[in-house]
Every structure is written in C-alpha cells, then in structure tokens.
Amino acid sequence: MIRIAEGRALTELESEVASLIVEAVNLEDVPADTIDPEAPLFREGLGLDSIDALEIALAVSTTYGFELRSDDANNHKIFASLRSLSAHIAAHRVK
Amino acid sequence: MSQAWLRQPERGSVGLLRFAAWLAHHAGRNATRLLLYPITVYYILTSPAGRGASRDYLARVLAEPPGWRQIFRHFFCFAQTILDRVLLLAGRTDGFELAVFDRDGLLERARRGQGCLLLGAHLGSFDMLRLLAVEQAGLKLKILMRPDHNQMITSLLAALNPAVAATLQPIAGPADMLRLRELLAAGYVVGLLADRATPEDRLVTVDFLGGQAALPATPIQLASRLGVPVFTCVGLYLGGRRYEAHFDLLAEQIVIPRSAAMDATRLWVERYAAQLARYLKLAPYNWFNFYLFWQA
Incomplete structure (x- = not known):
C-alpha cells in the first residue's frame, strides 16, 4: 500500500522531540504522535506554561547537549511549535 | 476569587502614585501626608469591593471585629506606603528608619555568586526592601514582573528612577523563563511577588490565616525546577517613618517529587503563606490585596 504523507506527519526528530516534551512535562494523557507539529506548544495550543518551558529546556540540554538561550535572536520562535523547536534542535545539537 | 485583582482597574495604585509623586515633589512628605486623609x-x-475585602481580611487577623476605624487605618497604611515609595524612588530617603533582620544568609550566598529567589508579597513595602535592604548591600537584583498588567506603574517608575526601573525583568512568555534561569546562574538575586495569581498560574488552595485561599503554585514550582535557595521577604511599615525588613530562608532547595507533586507543592505554598501570616500578625495593616482573597 502506498503511504500518503499528510501535512501533519512528524519527521523522525519531531517524533523524538514530541516524546521528550511529553516525558518532560508529564503529559500522561497525550500520546506523543498526536501532537500537531504546527500548533503552538504554549497556551491555546498544547496548553503548556512557563514551568513546562523550563522542563523542556532542561530536557533539551540533557538530551541534545546544548542550552536553549533567552538571547537567541529567534527565541520567540523556538517555542512556537514542535516543528520550530525541532528545527532549532537540529541546527544546534551537539549530541 | 483568586484572580479578582486582574479585573480591578489599576486606578487605586496608579492614580494615587502619580498624584503622590507630583505632590511629594512640590510639597514634601508632611504636607502630602495631610492630604492622604481625604484621599483615603x-x-x-x-470602593465597596475594596472595603469588603479589607473587612474580610481584618476580621481574620485582628482580635476584635473590624469597624470603620480599622478599615480606615488599613487603607491609610496602603496610601502611606505608596507615598513613601514615591519618595524613596525619587531618592529622598532622609529621615526613614529601616531595621533589617536576617539578611546575612542572603548576602552570604549572593557573595558566593549563588543565585537566589526572593518571594515577596503585596505586603508592606517591597520598594523599601529593594532600595534600602538590597541595593545598598550591592546585590545584583532583578524583580520579575508581568508587563501587561503593570505597564502604567512601570512607565511611572521609569520616570522616577531609571536605575530601579532597570531592575525589572518582564516575564511574558516561555522564553523569559530561560532568561530567569540564566540570571540565577549568573548569581542574581531574583525577586517576585508570589501571592497573586494570574490566569496562567497553576493554583493551589492552602490554609492561610484560619481560612482557605487559592495561591499561585507557579513560584514554588519554578523554585523547585531552578534548584536555588529560596527566601521569603517582607518590608513592614510600622508607622511614622519606620520600616522593618525581614528575610527568612524558606528552603536551601525546594524538592518536589513527581509522584506527589501537588501535595509537595501545597506544603511549600503553605509554608510561604505561614510566613506571611506570621508578619501580618505583627503588622496587620500591611496586607495590600484589596480584593476577596479568601474562599467563602
């Protein structure tokens, strides 16, 4: 059967980051593969808050070996969606 | 009713602050103080809502049921601290007496370069803490604030005292949390007022002054994620020109296990509230949340 890629489909890294988010913020009732990669992570989207932002930053630093920094020029975009966070990780990861 | 303050216009503090600034500048503290009577x-x-909240609070902290005299005293205390705040910000600190208690633990950690969190409240004068107890000691200080609700106060503050305005760290989005973490790592003392909840805060209901009140859980949960020492601090107004600043170590490190997160959070928020209660019993007219704080 031909697999048809939907716009919502996650890349390998996005799936990995989705799992990391679910684990970091304890989203027990949200399966990682149901996170819309384009939806906002915070507030009206996935509904994460400032505490969750810290949890995700810690998990990213442990898993990918670099710090999310507040003075990053694109920092408002880092947390915009799963897709943008994943892209930022892809560009900066050291492990 | 924990977010009731958001629905109240800033009128109380901003109008008064602006007027007091103008007046104190032209007439000095004593003359301005006379005008605080009619203003109060x-x-x-x-402000029937503020009156009701004042009565509700005072009934919890005073031995006798509060009447008009006590309510007046409560509002007057608030007005007086606002006037003093303006004077302090304008650099007119002469004549004020400030007794500082238990600041050494904070100073010692700060001098070692260890970032610390200071949990304050809308209780007494945070500016007194900031200007005299902390800045005179040369601490690297930032005060977290939510810019959306405090914009007018911020612009007034900036006009009065740019150096103090520069210590304000706006907290609006998730990326600002990264900034908070960096400040603490760089050895800053970071203060925030931990008694009022915003719509984005997680809430926890705790025992407080014999009743139940919903307080924000966010400050305590932030503290646990950041892993830094946490102090409570209050600047009590004691009448005349006398103030007292108190610093108390709440925890070297707040640990909240995931398995019992809400229970552990509640315990710590309750400890914070217990500290506030302790000082409110010493200086009952220093509570400046003029909205219904307790659950009926």
Missing part, C-alpha cells in the same frame, strides 16, 4: 476617605467611599 475618597478611596474607601468609592
């Missing part, structure tokens, strides 16, 4: 009466008469 005006605010009491035109």
Whole structure:
C-alpha cells in the first residue's frame, strides 16, 4: 500500500522531540504522535506554561547537549511549535 | 476569587502614585501626608469591593471585629506606603528608619555568586526592601514582573528612577523563563511577588490565616525546577517613618517529587503563606490585596 504523507506527519526528530516534551512535562494523557507539529506548544495550543518551558529546556540540554538561550535572536520562535523547536534542535545539537 | 485583582482597574495604585509623586515633589512628605486623609476617605467611599475585602481580611487577623476605624487605618497604611515609595524612588530617603533582620544568609550566598529567589508579597513595602535592604548591600537584583498588567506603574517608575526601573525583568512568555534561569546562574538575586495569581498560574488552595485561599503554585514550582535557595521577604511599615525588613530562608532547595507533586507543592505554598501570616500578625495593616482573597 502506498503511504500518503499528510501535512501533519512528524519527521523522525519531531517524533523524538514530541516524546521528550511529553516525558518532560508529564503529559500522561497525550500520546506523543498526536501532537500537531504546527500548533503552538504554549497556551491555546498544547496548553503548556512557563514551568513546562523550563522542563523542556532542561530536557533539551540533557538530551541534545546544548542550552536553549533567552538571547537567541529567534527565541520567540523556538517555542512556537514542535516543528520550530525541532528545527532549532537540529541546527544546534551537539549530541 | 483568586484572580479578582486582574479585573480591578489599576486606578487605586496608579492614580494615587502619580498624584503622590507630583505632590511629594512640590510639597514634601508632611504636607502630602495631610492630604492622604481625604484621599483615603475618597478611596474607601468609592470602593465597596475594596472595603469588603479589607473587612474580610481584618476580621481574620485582628482580635476584635473590624469597624470603620480599622478599615480606615488599613487603607491609610496602603496610601502611606505608596507615598513613601514615591519618595524613596525619587531618592529622598532622609529621615526613614529601616531595621533589617536576617539578611546575612542572603548576602552570604549572593557573595558566593549563588543565585537566589526572593518571594515577596503585596505586603508592606517591597520598594523599601529593594532600595534600602538590597541595593545598598550591592546585590545584583532583578524583580520579575508581568508587563501587561503593570505597564502604567512601570512607565511611572521609569520616570522616577531609571536605575530601579532597570531592575525589572518582564516575564511574558516561555522564553523569559530561560532568561530567569540564566540570571540565577549568573548569581542574581531574583525577586517576585508570589501571592497573586494570574490566569496562567497553576493554583493551589492552602490554609492561610484560619481560612482557605487559592495561591499561585507557579513560584514554588519554578523554585523547585531552578534548584536555588529560596527566601521569603517582607518590608513592614510600622508607622511614622519606620520600616522593618525581614528575610527568612524558606528552603536551601525546594524538592518536589513527581509522584506527589501537588501535595509537595501545597506544603511549600503553605509554608510561604505561614510566613506571611506570621508578619501580618505583627503588622496587620500591611496586607495590600484589596480584593476577596479568601474562599467563602
């Protein structure tokens, strides 16, 4: 059967980051593969808050070996969606 | 009713602050103080909600049921601290007496370069803490604030005292949390007022002054994620020109296990509230949350 890629489909890294988010913020009732990669992570989207932002930053630093920094020029975009966070990780990861 | 303050206009503090700034500049503290009487009466008469909240609070902290005299005293205390705040920000600190208690633990950690969190409240004068107890000691200080609700106060503050305005760290989005973490790592003392909840805060209901009140859980949960020492601090107004600043170590490190997160959070928020209660019993007219704080 031909697999048809939907716009919502996650890349390998996005799936990995989705799992990391679910684990970091304890989203027990949200399966990682149901996170819309384009939806906002915070507030009206996935509904994460400032505490969750810290949890995700810690998990990213442990898993990918670099710090999310507040003075990053694109920092408002880092947390915009799963897709943008994943892209930022892809560009900066050291492990 | 924990977010009731958001629905109240800033009128109380901003109008008064602006007027007091103008007046204190032109007339000095004593003359301005006389005008605080009619101003206080005006605010009491035109703010039934604030009056009700004052009565509800005072009934919890005073031995006798509160009457008009106590409510007046409560509002007047608030007006007086606002006037003093303006004077302090304008650099007119002469004549004020400030007794500082238990600041050494904070100073010692700060000098070692260890970032610390200071949990304050809308209780007494945070500016007194900031200007005299902390800045005179040369601490690297930032005060977290939510810019959306405090914009007018911020612009007024900036006009009065740019150096103090520069210590304000706006907290609006998730990326600002990264900034908070960096500040603490760089050895800053970071203060925030931990008694009022915003719509984005997680809430926890705790025992407080014999009743139940919903307080924000966010400050305590932030502290646990950041892993830094946490102090409570209050700047009590004691009448005349006398203030007292108190610093108490709440925890070297707040640990909240995931398995019992809400219970552990509640315990710590309750400890914070217990500290506030302790000081409110010493200086009952220093509580400046003029909205219904306790659950019926």
